[in-house]
Amino acid sequence: MSCDTVTSSTLAPALAHSRYLQRLFTRHPDLADETAAHLYQPFSHAEMSLRLLNDSANDEAAFKRKLRRLRQAVMARLIARELEGLADLDEAVHTVSDLAELAVQHALAFVTRNETRPGRPIGEDSGELQELIVVGMGKLGGRELNVSSDIDLIFVYPEDGTTDGDVRLTNHEYFTRIGKKLIQLIDDPTEDGIVFRVDMRLRPFGDSGPLVCSFAALENYLITQGREWERYAWIKGRAMTGDGDALMQLIHPFVYRKYLDYGAYQSMRELHSQIRREVQRRDRIDNIKLGPGGIREIEFIGQVFQLIRGGRVKALTQRETRGTLDELGRQGLLPAETVAELQMAYAFLRNVEHRLMYIDDAQTQTLPGNDDDRARIATSMGFADWAAFTAALAYHRDRVTLQFEQIFGLPQEATGGADDGAWQQTRDGEQAPDALAAKGYRDATELARKLAAFASSNRYQQMPDRCRQRVDHILPALIGVAAGYPNPDDTLSRLLGLLEAIGRRESYLALLAEHPQTLNRLAELYSASPWVSDYLTRHPILLDELLDARLLYQAPDWVRLGKILRQEIAELGDDTEAKMDCLRHFQHTQVFRIVAQDLAGLLSLETVSDHLSALADLILTVTIAEVWRELPKRHCEVPRFAAIGYGKLGGKELGYGSDLDLVYLYDDPHPDAPESYARLAKKIVTWLTTLTSAGALYDIDLRLRPNGTSGLLVSSIEAFAEYQRKSAWVWEHQALTRARFVCGEATIGAAFDAVKNDILRSERDLDALREEVVKMRERMFETHPPKPDDVKHCRGGIVDIEFIVQYLILAHARRFGDLTGNLGNIALLGFAARDGLIDAGLASHAQTAYRELRRLQHANRLNGTKPSPATLATIADAMAAVRTLWSQLFGEPADE
Template structure:
C-alpha cells in the first residue's frame, strides 16, 4: 500500500472505514492528496474549481462528477474520523456537494438538449427554467454522508418550446429531469454521485416526473396530506427562482392560525413509523427507532407546523436551528433543547460512522463484534458496552422529551364518567339530575344550553373529527366548572367560547390535546365575565394556557420589545401582517397580566405600572414602524414625541383604558409640519384600526391644544405658548398627569421642561379653587355621583385626583417636588410633608384612594358595581376625603 496510506493522520479513518481503504487502494494518489490537504475543509469554492465540464463527452462529465465525490468524501471521512471536523462541517460539505453537482448536471442537461429549443411560458411569453427542489436533509443543509437526495422537479408555466421541433414544456422538462437523474445516479465503474429519490413528488411514483406551478398548487389544495406538509418544511430550491415557489408552498405548510391539529397528524405518522420498525425488527435503527433522530426532528417540526404561520422565525429548514429558536421563544425549556441538541449531535455522528464503514445508507447498529468495536472506538469509547450505555441514555432522553411534547390526552382511550350529560343532553330530566348531583343550580338552563348546542346547525355541520373533539372537551369541562362557587356562570361562559370557536378546528384540537388547560380556562372564566369575553373575542390566546412558566412569568419589557421587533422584522413590508402581529403581542401580554392578576400575583399599582409600560412599548414600536412606512421622510429619525395624559400619563392604566395622547415635535425643517401630521394619522391608524386580530387601543386626542379643533401635532414652542397664554385651568389640571411616553427623548425632555415651568407658575389660590370646583361640578352634571360608582361619587376617586391637582397647581411654585409624576398616592404624602394638608388626613385619603381603585378594578372584572357591603368599610375614609375637599377648596361635598 502507498506510504501515504500509512500516514498517521489517516490512521484513525482507515482503522474504521473499509470503503475509504478500498478507495485508497484503487487510487493511491488520492491517499497522498487527502493526507496533504487534511487540515483544510472542502468548501463549495474548492469543489467548483474541480468541475470543468467537457464540451460534448457525457461519459467524461460523469467521471468528473464521480471523481469530485470521491475526493470530497475521502477528505471528509478522514477529517471527521481524525477529529479535524465536526458535525456542522460534515453535513454542510455533503450538502454543498449535492447542491453543486445538481446545478452542474442541470446545466449540462439543458445545454446538451438542443433538439427542441427553449421552453416558453404560454402566459408570460418568457423562457422557463427547471426548479430543482431539495427536500429532506438536503433542503436543511443537513445531508448524510451516504444519503440519497430527495428531489422534486417544478417549472413555472405550461407552454411549449420554440425550436423547429416543438414539444410541450412538460415533455421538455421531463426529458431534462431524466437526464439529470442519470448524470447523478447512474452507477458506472466510478460509482455514482448521489442516489436520487423522486418519491416525494405529487402522487409519488405514479405521478408525473415534473409539475408546473399550477399542477403543484392544485395537487396541494386537493390532495396534499399532512405528511407532505411535514416534508415541505425543508423544501429548498437548488436552482431557478425560489420566491414564486415559496409563495405557493408556504400557505400549504404554514397555516395562518395556530394549527394544533398537527399533533394528531404527526402522532399518527410516528405511529406508522413505529409499526413499520416493529414489523421489520428495526429497534436498533438510530434514525427511526425509539429515541432516534426522527423523533428529534418531529419535536421541532410539530412546533413549526403549529406556529410557523404566525412566527416567521420558525420557518427554518435546519433541525438544530429550529430547536434553538424554540428555546429562544420559550416554547421549549432551554435545558430540554440543550439535551436534545446533545443527543442529536451524538446520533448524527454515530449515523455517519455507520455509513463510513462501507459507504452504505444505513442507520442500523452493527451485529458483528468487529464492527461494534470499530463503531465504539470511533465514537471515543473503549468498548461496545460503554458506548451502548451512553447511546441508551441519549435515546431515553429523546424519548422522554418526545413523549412530553406528544403526550396523549388522558381520556384518549376511555369514556369520561360524565359523557352522558353531553351525549344525551336532550334527555332533560336525566341530564338535569346529573347536573344537580355535580352542584349546578339552574340545571334546566344548563341542560337547555347543552341540548341547543348539540342540536344546532353549527354543531351538526362540524366535521366528524371536530365533533369528537367537542365530545372529549365538554364532559371534563362540566366536571371542572362544577368545582367553582359559581358553576352555572362558569360553564355558561365556557359554552359561549366553544360555540364561538366551534368551526375553528385548531382551537378545539388545542383544548382536546391539552386537557390540563381546561382547569386554567375555568379559573379565568369563573373569576370574571370581562376576562371571559376578552378570551372569547381573542381565542388565539387559548395557546397561553398551555405553559404556566410563561403565563405567570413577570414581564420583562425590554426583552419583550426585542422579541416583537424581531418578529416584525421577519414580516418585512406586509403592513397588515405587522399590525396583526402587534395586536397578537399586546393581547398576549394583557392576557398574561390578567392571569397573574386573578391569581393574586400582582398588586393593583404594579398591574397598572405593567399595563402602562406595555402601552409605552406598543407606542414606541408603532411609531418606529409607522415612520418607516412614511413616504418622503425628511429625516431618518423623527424629532417627535408622544405625550401620555390621564391614566396613561399617571401610570394608572386599566385593562380597557383609552390612551389620551398629545403629539409634539421640535424640528424646523420646511416639511416637518406636513410630515409629522401624516405621521400622527398613521400612528393613530396603526393603534385603533380594526384588523382580523382586533384593535390595540382606543385613542383620545382631545387634550391637544385647542382640543378637537386644534392641529393634530404641534411644536414644543407652540405647545408652551398655548399653555402659558391660552390654556384653561382644567388643561393645567390635566398637565399634572402628563408625561413623555415614546419617541425622541430630546423632544421628551423639552416637553418635560415646559410642563415643569407651567406647573410651577404662582397662581391665586382663591381663583384656582373656584375653577377646580367649577370643573368638578361640570363633571357631576354628566357623571352624577351615584353611591355605588366609586369613581364619581363624592369622596371618591375623582375627588382625590382633583385635590392632588389643586395642590400641585397651587403650591408647586414653592415645592417643586410636587411636579414629579409619581401618582396621586405619593403626591398626597409629599403634600403632607410640606404641611399643606394634615398628615393623618393624607394617610387616610391615600388608603381610601388605593382601596377605591382596587374596588373599581374588581368591579370591572366582575362586570357589576360594588355592593353596599363592599363600600361600607370605606365610608369613613370617603368622609375624610370630603372633609379634605372642604378644607382645601372651601366647598362642602
C-alpha cells in the same frame, strides 16, 4: 520515512474502519496521497466548484466521470478527517450537502447547455424564459445530508408554455426531458460508481405522478390533494436552482398556518405510528433512525412545533433540525435541559449513522450484527468495546423516547372528575338536570337547557366532523372541571360561550384536547372574571398561553420583550397588515399574562397599572417607528416627534381596556415637517385603532391637544408652549398635572417637561382657581351624576381626590416644586400634608380612600359587579374625610 509510510500512518484510523476506503485507495493510490496531503483542510465549497470548472461541453461520459471522481475525493477526505477527530458533525453534513447541491446545479447546467434543438422554454403568460427549479427535500433541503444518502428531489417550473426552437415542445415535455437527463447524470452507475441515488417519490402523486409540475399544478395539488405528511416534508424544502423565492411564497401557506395549528399533534402521531409499525414489521428495532428513540423522533419533536407555530413565529421556519431545537429553547417552548439532551442525542446518533455508512459506503442506519463491524463502530465512537458503546447509545435513545412520549403521548383526562353523562344525555335528546345537580350545579334545569340549546344549535350541528368529535371529547371534561369552582353555573356558561366561538376552529379545539391539563387553568380564569372570559373568547389565540404556567406567571421584562417585539416586526418586512396583527397579538398576550397574574394574587394594583402603562409605552414606541419607516416622502430618517401621555396613561394608572389620552409634539424646522408629522399622527391612530382579524389595540383620545377637536393633530413644541401660556383653560392645566413624555425624541420630552413645570409653577389667583375647579367638577356631574356605588364619580370618590391633588399642584407648585413630580396621587397627597398645605390626618384618609376606591374600580372591571353597600361601608370614614378635605379647600360642602 517514505511517502507511502506517511500516507499509511496518517490514514490508518480511516482505513481500519472503512472497507470502502480500502477498496477506493487500492484502485486509486494517488487519491490516498492527495487525501493525506490535504487531511487538515476541510473540503470546501470553493474547492469543489473549482474541480467542476471547464467540464467538457458535450462529453457526457467525461462529465459523469468528473462528478463521480469528485465524490470519491470528498468522501475519502471526509472519512479520514472524521475518524482522525478533525471534523465534526457540522462539517460532515455541510460538506456532503454542498457536494449534492453543486452536483445538481452543474448537472442541470450541462443538460440545459446541450439540449439545444427544442430551444428555450417560454412562459405563455409572461413571455419570459423559464428555468427548472430543483427542490432539495429532506436532509438535503436542511443542509444536513448523510454521507451515503439518497437525495430527495422535486422538479418544478413556473409557467406552462412552449419552447421556441426547431423541435417545439411544451414546457412540461421539455422540463421532463431535462429532469430525466439530470437524474441520469447523477444516479446512473458507471465504473466510478454513482454520485447520489435520486429519489423523486416526494413529488405530487408520488411515483404515479408526472416528473415535473408547474406552479399552477403544484398549487392546485397542495390545495386539493396535499396531505399532512407533505406539510411535514415541505418544511425542509429548499430550492437549489431557479426562482426559489416565488416557489416558497406558494409553499409557505400550505406548510405554515396563520393560526396555531395544534391539529399537527395528531397528524404527526399518526405518521409516527405508521413508521413504527413498518419498523416492527421489518424487524428494524436496531435502526437508529427509525427505531425507538431514533433520529426521526428528534426531527418529529422539532417539526411538530414548526407546524404548530411556524405561521406565527418566523424564526421557527428554518430547515436545520439543530437550529430548530435551539430556537425552541430560546422561545421557551422546550426547557433548556431538554434541548441540551436532544442536541447531544442527535449529534451522537448522527455520528453513529455516518460511521455505519463509512464501513461500506452503504445507506444503512441499522446496527451491525457481526463482531468485527461492531468493534469498528465502538472504536470509532471512542468506546473501549461494544458493551460500553451500546450502554451510551441506550442512554441517548431512552432520553429521546422520554421526551418524545411527553410531547406526543396520548393526552390524559383533566383532573376534576369528568362529567358522567350530562353531555351524552343531552346529545341523545334527553334532559340532564339530575346529572348536573349531582355534580353541584345550582340551577341544573337552566344549565341543562343551555346544553340542549348548544347541542341543537346550527353552530354545533354544522361543525366539521373532526371539530364535533373534539367538542364531544372536551365538553364532558369541562362540565366536570367547572363543577369544582364556587360559581359553577357561571363558569360553565362562559365556557360554553368559548366553545361556540371556537367550534369551527379545529386548531383551538385540538389544543384543549391535546392538553387537557389546561382545562383547569381555563376554568379557573373563566370562574374568576367575566371580563377575562370575554377577552379570551374574543381572542382565542391566547389559549396557547395556558400551556406553560412558567411563562403565564412570569413577571414581564419589558426590555427583553421589546427586543422580541422589534425582531418579530423586522422579520415581517413590508407587510403592513402582518405588522399590525403582530402588535395586536403581542399586546393581547401581555395583557392576558398580566391579568392572569393579577387574578392569581401575584400583583398589587399599582404594579398592574405600571405594567399596563409600560406595555402601552412600548406599543406606542414601536408603532411610531414602524409608521414613520413606512411613510412616503418623509424628510428625515428619524422623526423629531414625541407622544405625550395624559390621564391614566400619563399618571401610569392604566387599567384593562383603558383609552390612551395622547398629545403629539414635534420640534423640526424643516418646511415639510408640519405635513409629515400630521400624516404620521393620522397613521398612528389608524395603526392603533383599526379592527383587524387579530382585534384592536387601543382607543385613542386626542381631545386634550391644543384647541381640542378643532386643533391640529400635532403641534410644534413652541406652539404648544404658547397655547399653554396664553390660551389654555384651567381644566387643561389640571390635565397637564398628570401628563408625561411617553416616547419619541428625548429632547422634545425634555422641552415638554420644561414647559409643563413652567406652567404648573405659574402664579395664580387662588380664588379664581378654586372657582374654575369647582365649575369643572360640577360640569362633570351633568354626564356622570354622583351615585353612591359609582366609585369614580361619587362624592368623596376618585375624581374628587384627583381634583384635590390637581388644585394643590396648580395652587402651590410655585412654592413647593416637588408637587410637579409625576409620582401619583397617593404620594402627592403625602407631599401636600408634609408641606402643611392640608391636614395630615385627612391626607392619610384620602390616601386610603384613593387606594381602596381604585381597587374597587379594578374589581368592578374584572367582575362586572358594583361594590355592595357593605363593602363601601368599610371605607365610609375615609370617603367622608375626602369630602371634608374638599370642603376645606373649596369652601363648599361635598355632599354625599
